[in-house]
Amino acid sequence: MSTNDTDPLEAVRTRLEDEIPDDLVVSRVAYEGPKLVVYTETPKKFAERDGLIRRLASILRKRITVRPAAGVQLDPAEAKGKILSLIPDDAGITNLEFYPATGEVLIEAEKPGLVIGRRASTLREITQEVGWTPEVLRTPPMESSTVDNVRNFLMQERDDRRDFLERVGQEIHREPDGDTEWVRVTTLGCCREVGRAAFVLSTPETRVLIDCGDKPGAEGEVPYLQVPEANPIADLDAVVLTHAHLDHSALLPLLFKYGYDGPIYTTEPTRDLMGLLQLDYLDVAAKEGRTPPYASEMVREELKHTITVDYGDVTDIAPDIKLTFHNAGHILGSAVTHFHIGDGFHNVVFSGDIHHTDTRLFNGAANDFPRVETLVMESTYGRRDDYQTDQDDSERNLIELIGETAANDGTVVIPAFAVGRSQELMLVLEEAMREGKLPTMPIYLDGMIREATAIHTAYPEFLRDGLRDRILHDEENPFLAEQFQQVDGGQEMREDVAGGEPCVILSTSGMVTGGPIMSWLELLGGDPDNRLIFVGYQAQGTLGRRIQSGRREIPFSDRGGRSEQLTLRLDVQSVSGFSGHADRQGLEDFVGTMNPRPEEVICVHGDEASTDQFSSGLYQEFGMRTYAPRNLETFRFD
Amino acid sequence: MSTNDTDPLEAVRTRLEDEIPDDLVVSRVAYEGPKLVVYTETPKKFAERDGLIRRLASILRKRITVRPAAGVQLDPAEAKGKILSLIPDDAGITNLEFYPATGEVLIEAEKPGLVIGRRASTLREITQEVGWTPEVLRTPPMESSTVDNVRNFLMQERDDRRDFLERVGQEIHREPDGDTEWVRVTTLGCCREVGRAAFVLSTPETRVLIDCGDKPGAEGEVPYLQVPEANPIADLDAVVLTHAHLDHSALLPLLFKYGYDGPIYTTEPTRDLMGLLQLDYLDVAAKEGRTPPYASEMVREELKHTITVDYGDVTDIAPDIKLTFHNAGHILGSAVTHFHIGDGFHNVVFSGDIHHTDTRLFNGAANDFPRVETLVMESTYGRRDDYQTDQDDSERNLIELIGETAANDGTVVIPAFAVGRSQELMLVLEEAMREGKLPTMPIYLDGMIREATAIHTAYPEFLRDGLRDRILHDEENPFLAEQFQQVDGGQEMREDVAGGEPCVILSTSGMVTGGPIMSWLELLGGDPDNRLIFVGYQAQGTLGRRIQSGRREIPFSDRGGRSEQLTLRLDVQSVSGFSGHADRQGLEDFVGTMNPRPEEVICVHGDEASTDQFSSGLYQEFGMRTYAPRNLETFRFD
Ligand SMILES: [Zn+2]
Ligand SMILES: [Zn+2]
Ligand SMILES: [Zn+2]
Ligand SMILES: [Zn+2]
Ligand SMILES: [Zn+2]
Incomplete structure (x- = not known):
């Protein structure tokens, strides 16, 4: 190492201090996954400067969270009283925990809205009065052992997770090696079939695995994880899960058995649902006398490595890739997943599974993006005659x-x-x-x-x-x-x-x-x-x-x-019409009304007739390039 | 290792001994690259049994060469006299060398036909009389320092090469891990461009690199050797070179710098020509003040690792891949390269560069194969209007x-x-x-x-x-x-x-x-x-x-x-019409008269307009699936 090398995080801090007024004191900066956390001894002054954090985020091109530094917090017992006095009784607080290492206080409540207050005013008050940063969770109106277990487990693993998030943050914010010259998508499964969804998205800098499911009705047919594009598994930069169904999530825990130690990005409900479904998957395998591909311990590993992202939050997951989830209308937490690659170089959307129109449960899938050139599109009901009843x-x-x-x-x-x-x-x-x-x-x-x-x-x-x-x-x-x-x-x-x-x-x-x-x-x-x-x-x-x-x-x-x-x-x-999937018309409408219209569509997640017919249908209707690939093919975009 | 493990070569020997009459004595068997060499103390008896070697080859599914065992050879001085007396003076012998390690005698002559004799009768006589196995080379009618240098170098490296060939033979004849489930071709270069030819052909068992050239007029644009499909370079099973032109061969020596230690399969003239052109390539780079990508030492490494194969010889290059070269009519030694994969599973032909009709120098390219499903096809003159004069x-x-x-x-x-x-x-x-x-x-x-x-x-x-x-x-x-x-x-x-x-x-x-x-x-x-x-x-x-x-x-x-x-x-x-490449009509005829007709054609080695127009032309004319891929794409066949 040359003596000119500086800690990159130190460089970020210097940059930050250059940008803020002298009366604001930064005591520490740290990565927490994609976020940059700024600890300050002057949290009130930060809060008073209107738009400062937004301006810093845009200058540093990072998501920024400001927290009071250690030492400015009230003693937990005192803080607890204060917090309870600031929050209306109706909020139904069920849990209150303090985490000195990060200065956070976790507040679980039946009505989180009342904890947050109008335009987050109550939250701000809490921060300013007690010096702890509140993190608010909803206590489910129906008791759920899954939600309880996941939350308890993550609380218990909080210290390990902090180290993990810091490591991930450093990886995400590393200097890229060079310009993005190409983007590739390799199909490891889910082509001309419904099941074993798994795709590798790669650039010269980064490799991301999207989904890793099983194939219902064909236990032996798992994603082609052994091909070079996915290996070494341990060196993948990120894993992204579109939704919890087992044909997308069943084999994610296997990655940890193969040495993966990086993040899984998904929505919060998907995190809980996938845990539920995977444990059941192990259970069913055991009951049917099959050897499960991994032990339940690996599901815990996976949870520990999961970073949740809300719909609409643009999130750095690598130096050259930004991820944004959008509502897919298919199941709880399901996401249409947008990748912005290489600073304007290319945009790829994975539809995951979608429902195009509104249902009783969900709004229809989002199909409006700042940019999109390539769409990897489900085709479950892609046949010409796959029309569902109203x-x-x-x-x-x-x-x-x-x-x-x-x-x-x-x-x-x-x-x-x-x-x-x-x-x-x-x-x-x-x-x-x-x-x-x-x-x-x-x-x-x-x-x-x-x-x-x-x-x-x-x-x-x-x-x-x-x-x-x-x-x-x-x-x-x-x-x-x-x-x-x-x-x-x-x-x-x-x-x-x-x-x-x-x-x-x-x-x-x-x-x-x-x-x-x-x-x-x-x-x-x-x-x-x-x-x-x-x-x-x-x-x-x-x-x-x-x-x-x-x-x-x-x-x-x-x-x-x-x-x-x-x-x-x-x-x-x-009785058709209850599917969580769009029918042929819905699939066509999703693509046809997509804004902007993609230049090429890769049709997957459908049997051979469905992907073929949907692919030629899209070509005929909209004139875009379309494909119905086989597993193990690689597309290159530029 | 379990105690049940037997040396696989020992197993081959046992099998062999089961198949031959008791009066034939096998003293040793050894691999020499794709060939199995059987050393015998009873070479005459082997020679007398008509068809025995052919039958053994078919039972063992290996190319078999029989040589007299050590000890049955005459003393070299005595043998030399005997050999000279058996060969007519007209043959013009220029060199005679004995290699005790393999029992071979190298005979260089101006008229090798006279050394070989009618139906190889003279060769057989030599073997029977002196116990040495003759290997015959032509002394070029025009002196060529390249041919001399290559031959001298290979003679000098003969011992090292024997070890190398034995190692390669063991790799080729290893037990495969399982059935061939898929075949893939990845384009590392040469797509929508003329230059940097490089393709990876892979199966679950084997990875083969085909060609590794530079791009004339664009020194920085080299094949994408860094992608996972090609890595680790050191673990590639084989490299195959279609012909000596630098846009196919220039960067082969680089593989050895990256740790490759396996075989390069090509024809004998291509071996000599590539050495000539590569050394000149280094020379030109030095003269133009560019840093050559490798040192001339690497060209020697490459020669040392080259295994030459004649047109028409079906050659095992991996447990699941057989290679056959056919005349391509493009330049000396150029080959249309046929891969038979997985015992009838799939057949891929790489055209390399071709000339379809006869020229003064060469017969037109061969396009008759036992089977072919996929053709990777050059498209240099693939535009609609690329017709050359007669x-x-x-x-x-x-x-x-x-x-x-x-x-x-x-x-x-x-x-x-x-x-x-x-x-x-x-x-x-x-x-x-x-x-x-x-x-x-x-x-x-x-x-x-x-x-x-x-x-x-x-x-x-x-x-x-x-x-x-x-x-x-x-x-x-x-x-x-x-x-x-x-x-x-x-x-x-x-x-x-x-x-x-x-x-x-x-x-x-x-x-x-x-x-x-x-x-x-x-x-x-x-x-x-x-x-x-x-x-x-x-x-x-x-x-x-x-x-x-x-x-x-x-x-x-x-x-x-x-x-x-x-x-x-x-x-x-x-003046058109002198190209070494087929014109648009020739390209179409090559594909259209190919026997059998391929099911899909991947059009490469042409600029964007050429590959596009040729690809749609073939589709319209013959209805086969056609593609004009980009670099870094992967096709899967099954
Ligand atoms: Zn689903
Ligand atoms: Zn699905
Ligand atoms: Zn589904
Ligand atoms: Zn050529
Ligand atoms: Zn060429």
């Missing part, structure tokens, strides 16, 4: 089918993903019963549906406006309606339910690849008065797809583990 | 232009690649003068043209039938015609020539990017009676292309190294 018609149809079954004393069973479609159906059924379109009857939630629903209530900001407000008022929270009953009594309870009054059962797995839905088919499948209703996409190779296509003899393991055949006699129906 | 018309045209200039007391200067076009022109001019269509006048060869010509005469088997015969008879060898004069007197001689009688000058470099052609332009460029005739492709960015496009003011460095402008007043003409 949601209104679908709802009427579903309600009619359920009403009919109930009138015949039958029971309706609906295989559903725990995350997304279940909550949408709960909203439909709750409304229909409230408005008298359906007789009120029990709706049993089996598998992780209740838990997933609780997570939704922890992040109402990610839901549609009207729904958010209803969730925040207990008496109107549709998810708390009495008819929703958790199946928490195991097989015995299922037998009781199956032998009892007409009801509706929502059960995982959504593609009938295992889970409690298997028990329900066994208990209810023999009676022609019962009804099985598919409401979501059934991937090729799954039992759900086979039943949907007419198969009625299905393999079954009895209690003793022997394999039997079960003949389904119940009525089988499919 | 060679007959071109020759008439050229002869007329030269005759006219001579009649006006002017001199003709023709920039030409040392390798290929120069020899073609020599044949045209020699014939025209012999037949009286042109007055006989001196034809000066400047740069490495004479040396390159001598190399052609060392490998007449690679030339067209009629030409081969003429070369083998001194009195008819067109390259030995009196009017051909080597410029071996430096600048002084050039000044004399320029001030003297009308003549023709063939000089490198072929694209006027440096070399003696610069001096000729300086000496002859000011006189409007002189003529500059372009006969070859001029790449974008080269001075040749700029002059061809009408530019007459050209930059020049005088002796003192200062930069000056030179104004060209001589007449500038272009």
Whole structure:
């Protein structure tokens, strides 16, 4: 090292001090992942200078957070009293913790809005009065063990995480080696198939992995992580997760087994949901006698390395790459992911999975960007004839089918993903019963549906406006309606339910690849008065797809583990229009109304016919370059 | 290692012994690159069993060579007498060397055919009489320092090479890890441009680099060797060179600087030509004050690692890849390269540079293969309007232009690649003068043209039938015609020539990017009676292309190294039809008559318009999938 080398962070501090008035004192600067944290002994003066932080952020081209330096904080006991006096009682504070190492105080409350105050006025008051920086979390209106566990775990790992975030920050803000001369995308999975989403986005400086999922119905088919573009895994600069579904997230923990030690960027709800789904994934593998690809310890590693980013926050994830998440309308926390590369050199958007129009749960997917040249686009319903019924018609149809079954004393069973479609159906059924379109009857939630629903209530900001407000008022929270009953009594309870009054059962797995839905088919499948209703996409190779296509003899393991055949006699129906995915028209509209219009579209996440037909459709409709690649191909943009 | 592990070569030997009659004795088996060498104490008995070796080769699926074991050889002095008595005097033996380590005797002769005898009868006799295995080389009819140097160097390195070949053989014949599930091709250069040819062909088991050239007129633009698909360079399994031109070979020695220690497969003439051109490349770089990318030591490393393969010999280069070279008709030793991958899984052909129809020097490119699904195809003259004149018309045209200039007391200067076009022109001019269509006048060869010509005469088997015969008879060898004069007197001689009688000058470099052609332009460029005739492709960015496009003011460095402008007043003409490349029609015919027809064609080695237009032309004409990729893209086949 030459003697001219200075600590780059020291250089940032010098630069910062040059820019601020002399009466502001900076005691320390530190990276916390993408953010630069400025510790000051004069926090009030910082706060008084209107626009100073914004100006510094723009000069240094970094996100900046100012916190009072150690030593200016009140003693925690005293601070606690002060804080409680500043926050209205209605806020419902459930937890208050002080972290001397960073000068932060964590405030968990049922109504975080009241903690924050109008235009964050209460937060500012707290900082100025007690010298601690408040961090506010919502206490979920429905208790969620996932949310609790994740938060507790992260609190417990707080010191380790601080070191991790500092290391990541230094990597992000390193001097780049040179200009961006090219951008490449390599497909490690998810091409001409639905499943094992995984893409490498690379530049001469940086390698980012986007998603790392499994393939439902084809356990052996995992992303091609062994190819040179992804290796060494340990040297990847960042991992980005578009949403929690297992076909995007299942194998992320594996990266840590392979030595990865860097950040995973995703939204806050996705972080919690992926943990829930991955632990269940391990559970299912164990129950089916398969060797899980990683231990649950790796899920904790992954959580420890997760950096959450809100929709709309432009975030540096490498010297030459800025990431921005946008609402995708598909499931809670799902993101359309925008990469701005090399200071105006190129912009790539990964759609992830999207729903183009508004649903009961979410606003439609965002498709408005400062710039976009390349779009990597899902094509689940990309065939020419993949048009779904209107949601209104679908709802009427579903309600009619359920009403009919109930009138015949039958029971309706609906295989559903725990995350997304279940909550949408709960909203439909709750409304229909409230408005008298359906007789009120029990709706049993089996598998992780209740838990997933609780997570939704922890992040109402990610839901549609009207729904958010209803969730925040207990008496109107549709998810708390009495008819929703958790199946928490195991097989015995299922037998009781199956032998009892007409009801509706929502059960995982959504593609009938295992889970409690298997028990329900066994208990209810023999009676022609019962009804099985598919409401979501059934991937090729799954039992759900086979039943949907007419198969009625299905393999079954009895209690003793022997394999039997079960003949389904119940009525089988499919109701489209509830998918979390855009249909062909929605996909086309998403691309066609995208602003600006991308120059090239890479169609993935659909079977061969879907990606092919969607790709040529887009070309014919809009004249852009389109591709339906195979796995293991690399595109280069410049 | 478990105790069950056996030496794989020992296993091969056991297998071999199971297959042969008991009276045949195998004393040792060893790999020599792709070949399995069987040393036997009973060589005569091996030779007597008709078809045994062929049968063994087919059972073991390896190329097999049988050599007498150590101990069965006569003493060299005695053997030498015996050998000389078996070979007719006419053969013109110039060298005879014994290699006890392998039991081989090297015989260099002016007429190798007489050493070999009818159906190799003389060779067999030698083996049986003296116990040494003869290896026969042709003594070139024109002395070539390159051929001499390469052969001497390889003889001197013979022991090292034996170890190297054994190591390579073990790698080639290792047990593969599993089935071939995919084949990929990554473009490291040569896309939408002419130059820096470099491709990675990879399978789950193997990575092969094909070509590694520079880009004429753009020294900084080298193949993207730094991308993951090519790294670590040291772990590449094999390198294959299609032909010696620098846009394919210039940077091969660099691989050894980066730690590569494996084989380079190419034809024998390409091995010699590439050495010649690379050393000149270093020379030019030094003269122009650029830092050469590697030292000449690396060229020696490369030679030491080169394994030559004849046209038509199917050669294992990895457990899952077989390589076969075919005549490409472009320059001496140039090869259309066929890869058979994974036991019938996929077949990829790299055209390299081709000439589709016969020329004076070569037969047209081969396009008949057992199987081919994917073709990586040159597109130099791929534009819709890239039609060249018939060679007959071109020759008439050229002869007329030269005759006219001579009649006006002017001199003709023709920039030409040392390798290929120069020899073609020599044949045209020699014939025209012999037949009286042109007055006989001196034809000066400047740069490495004479040396390159001598190399052609060392490998007449690679030339067209009629030409081969003429070369083998001194009195008819067109390259030995009196009017051909080597410029071996430096600048002084050039000044004399320029001030003297009308003549023709063939000089490198072929694209006027440096070399003696610069001096000729300086000496002859000011006189409007002189003529500059372009006969070859001029790449974008080269001075040749700029002059061809009408530019007459050209930059020049005088002796003192200062930069000056030179104004060209001589007449500038272009005569098409002499290119070493197929024209648009030839390219189309090559693909259209290929047997079998490839399913997809990747168009490279042409500027953007050429690759684009050729790619859409092929699609429209033949309906196959076609691509005009960018550098750094990866295709996957399966
Ligand atoms: Zn999804
Ligand atoms: Zn998905
Ligand atoms: Zn999906
Ligand atoms: Zn060439
Ligand atoms: Zn070339």
